[in-house]
Amino acid sequence: MTSRNKPPAQPSAQRSTQSPAQRPTRPRPSTPAAKAEEPKPLGARARARAEVTGAIKDEARRQLADEGAAKLSLRAVARELGMVSSALYRYFPSRDELLTALIVDAYDSLGAAAEGAHARAVRAEAAPRERWLAVCRAVREWAVAYPHEYALIYGSPVPGYSAPRTTVGPASRVGLLLVTVVREAAQGPGVQVPGGGETLRDEALRDEAERLAADLAPDLPPAVVVALTAAWSQLFGLVSFEVFGQFNRIVEDRPVFFDQAVSQLARSVGLMDD
Amino acid sequence: MTSRNKPPAQPSAQRSTQSPAQRPTRPRPSTPAAKAEEPKPLGARARARAEVTGAIKDEARRQLADEGAAKLSLRAVARELGMVSSALYRYFPSRDELLTALIVDAYDSLGAAAEGAHARAVRAEAAPRERWLAVCRAVREWAVAYPHEYALIYGSPVPGYSAPRTTVGPASRVGLLLVTVVREAAQGPGVQVPGGGETLRDEALRDEAERLAADLAPDLPPAVVVALTAAWSQLFGLVSFEVFGQFNRIVEDRPVFFDQAVSQLARSVGLMDD
DNA sequence: CGCAAAAGAGAGCACTGCTCTTGCCCTGCG
DNA sequence: CGCAGGGCAAGAGCAGTGCTCTCTTTTGCG
Structure with a gap:
């Protein structure tokens, strides 16, 4: 289980030509259709945000089960989700806030x-x-x-x-x-x-x-x-x-x-x- | 930097280790008198070692009380004791070992x-x-x-x-x-x-x-x-x-x-x- | 449609645990 | 008395962390 290697997670700093077709950013278990349409009264933006927030918490929970709260690492969560660590701060202002969210959920x-x-x-x-x-x-x-x-x-x-x-x-x-x-x-x-x-x-x-x-x-x-x-x-x-x-x-x-x-x-x- | 002064009253079920106070470096092993009186075949070297070990645990306990176990930092302990972090590994092979020692003492x-x-x-x-x-x-x-x-x-x-x-x-x-x-x-x-x-x-x-x-x-x-x-x-x-x-x-x-x-x-x- | 707001990328800072090498100095031996 | 050996500290260094800042890209909404 410790072989936490994800192939596309490396910082392939391929700037300039913007063809980010390989972006692994999408929250994992989302069905491909999920991206298609949200005609819901709930804004599409808010929906996506809730989805990413949930994905972060899910991954954090997985790491919690693996290693315990002390070893929970924002960077590792971000890495596993295919995002960069700083992006995660758009969703949780600090590691402790993430933990608090997990506490409430628990x-x-x-x-x-x-x-x-x-x-x-x-x-x-x-x-x-x-x-x-x-x-x-x-x-x-x-x-x-x-x-x-x-x-x-x-x-x-x-x-x-x-x-x-x-x-x-x-x-x-x-x-x-x-x-x-x-x-x-x-x-x-x-x-x-x-x-x-x-x-x-x-x-x-x-x-x-x-x-x-x-x-x-x-x-x-x-x-x-x-x-x-x-x-x-x-x-x-x-x-x-x-x-x-x-x-x-x-x-x-x-x-x-x-x-x-x-x-x-x-x-x-x-x-x-x- | 010495703002971390606290009455040295700690639970310390073990020996209370005459803490060598403000000395920034060097466990200062032997005043002439100290070397003269060895009541036990316990070597002077082992004595000094026990003393430093105790000082490390005392300082670690202090940081534990200040910030909790999660924030206990080997480097900070070493810094406060006036030694370099690597020196501390002569006494405890890892941070977890230090924590284990504190657990046993507690x-x-x-x-x-x-x-x-x-x-x-x-x-x-x-x-x-x-x-x-x-x-x-x-x-x-x-x-x-x-x-x-x-x-x-x-x-x-x-x-x-x-x-x-x-x-x-x-x-x-x-x-x-x-x-x-x-x-x-x-x-x-x-x-x-x-x-x-x-x-x-x-x-x-x-x-x-x-x-x-x-x-x-x-x-x-x-x-x-x-x-x-x-x-x-x-x-x-x-x-x-x-x-x-x-x-x-x-x-x-x-x-x-x-x-x-x-x-x-x-x-x-x-x-x-x- | 256009544009401002939202989101991501990346570099960077200060810190951590831990390893390895280098040299000092004390100690126990001959 | 001298000297080799070993415990010990120092320092550099590696990989990782939380978090901030700036910049670019995207995208949903008016």
Whole structure:
């Protein structure tokens, strides 16, 4: 796979006679007809731009999967696409901006996977605990399938620090989905949300819990919202340890282990066994 | 250029290397006195080498804290130390090797912090649950104090992949410590380890649990060892979400929230309330 | 149709990791 | 005491990077 050689990518500086018939610039998998006509209300120019932008992100994603975020190189992406590196800056003002775009896409992809699993569980009228399990499994499976993109969003923050505002929306989709599962369970028929009257003895804890509940789910008991927030992070603790290799030579049967741990998590937020 | 002054307080689980301060060049091996006193058959040459190695790691750690692992530059380290970049390769064969050394040190530093907290709790004859809490708090506090080094070891794997064998020992210290806490509690007087007879219905899960228990703590019930492994990873899920900013604008009072979550974790491995 | 806006090409700067060669000087040996 | 050898630093150099600037070409839109 490292034989990343593309024949026409060399700087054949053949100026003067402008017969650039050999230009390899076209975004790769575009059908030849794509160039033909765009009678769409969306401007043809904008269309082409979106296409190139997508091609850049696709190639960047490929390199991400090959070598990891640290080795992602704008020049290599440009080279592979048959353009010159400076041209790429017409689409992304910096390498970090490209990475940010990939981060947003990854959050969205993970969120969509989780929401799809949830929707399927709802359609199958699965019990609340089954829905919880389905969402968690979807997260894990997405992470195992796309480890580098998972590392991009749940590993060390790669760019300067504190991802831009654009990321906070997509980033919270999984968390909100977990809230939804518990909220549905609480409204549903037989499921009861515990929490133990004694849980919020501490005053600071009660304050925090009430603030958290007010922000996330005013219809749920504050103690449950605290447990939910913790479970949210703990789910990603489980997934990160598996994806980042901390479970190597320790946990063998990961799916079984994961199911068990995540069921315990469900219990901790009040989703009882069937 | 010396604006990079910081109190030399670094985790440095290894020797603290009397950093040779402002000297621009030359490790200055021997004041006459220094050469006279060799307490060990450790040669003066090896001594100087260890000192320079330590200075390199210290400076690298400083840059790590400033800019993160991605921006760590061998040349900048060498520049700051007053040597030329190529000289640095006498001490570390590559940038990744330097990073690996920092990773091992970070694991050791974190492990020492956690073990210190545990030892203190034992000396104070704290209850098992208090010991568990002390260890978890120590982990969190270390991570908050040294976020970049935490990211180095619990964030995305930065170098090629799969850290070398050298890291597996130090990496498991915290996990083993958690096992120790529960094991002590199980042997102790009043603490009872639950697990519920029904927990291991599934056959694959029982197999996995028994294998895990055999490897880690043959004297503990398999179900507890499973819960312990999960809690281990979940602890780092909590810490990672805080350090990596996932709790920004969501959790305000982090210590209180953390204590609550970690107490719940203690319950999940059978450490009862006082 | 024509033209301004958009896009690409290419050179260039400052930086990086890493290699290789050259010489210095300390050290351990005879 | 002297001297060879080896650890060590210095410097040049290579290939690659992110990013900027200028110039030319293209192309969609009014």
